[in-house]
Amino acid sequence: MSTDAPLTQVERDDLRAICGIIIPASAEFDVPGADDPAIQADIVATLGRDAGHVRDALDQLGALAGQPFAGLDPARREAVALQLRAAGGAAVATLTRVVLQCYYRDDRVVRSLGLEPRPPYPKGHVLEEGDWSLLDPVRARPPMWRRA
Amino acid sequence: MNDPVDVLIIGAGASGAAVAWSLAETKMHILCLEQGGWMNPATYPSAGRDWEARVFADYSPSPNIRARPEDYPINDDNSPIKVVNFNGVGGGTIMYTAHFPRLHPSDFRVKSLDGVAEDWPIDYDTLVPFFEENDRMMGVSGLAGDPGVPPRNPPMPPLPLGRSGPLLGAAMNRLGWHWWPSDTTVATVDYEGRARCINLGHCTPACAQGSKASTDITYWPVARRAGVELRTHCRVREITTNEDGMAAGVVYYDENGVEQFQAAEVVVLACNGVGTPRLLLNSTSGRFPNGLANSSGLVGKNLMFHPYAQVYGYVDAATDSNRAPPTCLWSKEFYETDRSRGFVRGYTFQFGRGVGPVAEAVASEAKGILPWGTGHHAAFRRLNGHRLGLSAICEDLPEEHNRVTLDPVLKDTSGIPAPRIDYRIGDNTARMMEHGIARAKDILAAAGASEICVNSPILYGGWHLLGTARMGFDPARSVVNEWGRSHDVKNLFIVDGSVFVTSGGVNPTSTIQALALYIADQMKERLANLFD
8 A cells, every 4th residue: 555645746647637537527518527626636635544545546557557647648548547447446446436526526516416515514405295195005005014 | 440330331322322311210320431422513524515525434334444543443354244333422323324113023033933043032012112212212203004014103203205205105106015204213393402304415424413313412411411420432341250250340441541440230231233242252251261241152143234235226307315314215015024035034125315426426436337538427417316226124134153253463442352253144134135136126117217236235234233142031042131131140231232132124223222221121120139
């Protein structure tokens, strides 16, 4: 396992590059990619206990690339990224999860999903009552538990 | 030197809080030692923007991942189901889903009815007054009239059906199968000082609103006002005995890590199905070389988990997602034995409402249904907010090879040997899980769901820790008697999930707490001759 020291510049460049492949920007959905500077800053600032696994995944990525991943041409990056995902393992799973958990809390992304960018507390949500008449056929059933 | 106490309770979770409250009326000097601290709802995940991410870190259900100072490590490498728990005032009730079914009457008679395992030494009717008392103390919401369970009258109305409930209920009606809104400990109206649920939707990793009943906000405030002392950040190492073979007290490490001795007339264990056998096995002496209360050799054996077979899919309609408590409906259609299914005993279906966007993204990416690259956004919008799911909570039968022992190497931060889990899913349970998966797929098909995903068993699904110090009449085949007292040590009681003889097919907290109240009641009735 790698250390929890801050990521090097090479590692940050590779992280940004793989993030852009995992979740690219989309004009259709009007959302940034995971390589967006604000999302990158969130990822790097909140790595915490995941730093070791993320660094291991980036090492794995560099090894597959044979050079810094960010320096590859776009087609080669795509191919290496596919190899990384196929390889799997705890480090890759952690890297992917870290990217997703920061991406899907970004204000712009959350709004694009039709959600409010806020924590659940204290506002909460409104829950519909639903149609209780659906229970009528169940209410009509005889007891089905065994007496013992 | 600490002053001796009359009753020393170890553990401030579901059962420890209930027994403390019940015994408080005796006016005895009652002390509870808890290795964790008081929780601060202002710091709970749902109060921050990183609410979903913290489930993977300091609010992971796994103590091995969470690794708070209050936690102890567990070697569960040799188990397909990992242990999950929580250490702090409130114990596992801080991080449970608040699904609150009771065991059924048939669960206490499995040998007589189905020829497997063993009957309990008590029956459902014995526990009814304690179920009712516990429902009132914890505050249960639900709907009377369910034909799937014995009559009960929850003190609060049920949670709304929301969007997901009608989709699932209509599917069950198409199949002609039983369903009902779940009993939960989520307050649906203001209740005994607790504010009503406002649908934070992230109930399991603790409720910032205080609507979900955890014993730090239900039993403990009342018990402390009645005089019970609760000492936090105190980790018990062992129970000591005197020359008469009675429990003398405990050795523990206080909040500063200083070793202390606490003498007690009565010791009550409430550390649940892994912590309790761990402590008994760590309490060896010349008289009890194999651990305390272990003349039967059964301490730590017969561990039961309830393997969960989880199945979910996606519908076109919007579901509740994270907009509501995860508890929704239950089904008892496959609870009671029907041998034509290829197994005995049965399971409850527990229906969920969906998950939040991060949980959806992480799970779907891992399942391979959420791609990397240009297709990501469209796929995510098809999945997010459209999930319908359910789990079969399968009855686990007691098998001695499923056990808790002491790990020869692993220790906690106090140097106390950690527990090791050796567990495999039994053949009967495996067949039950397959049946549950097939029926769950039928239900999701009836609801119009596609892209079906299965997690069986749920890896981090060892919520229910049962059977490792079971109750019974025969000292050779059980650890405690029919009212929770150790057969071997007559001032030692166990009140947690360890004493379960069989597991039933339901979340066990309601029954654990009813048992704790029953045992406390037995103690009060027998105070004059408690040790005879």
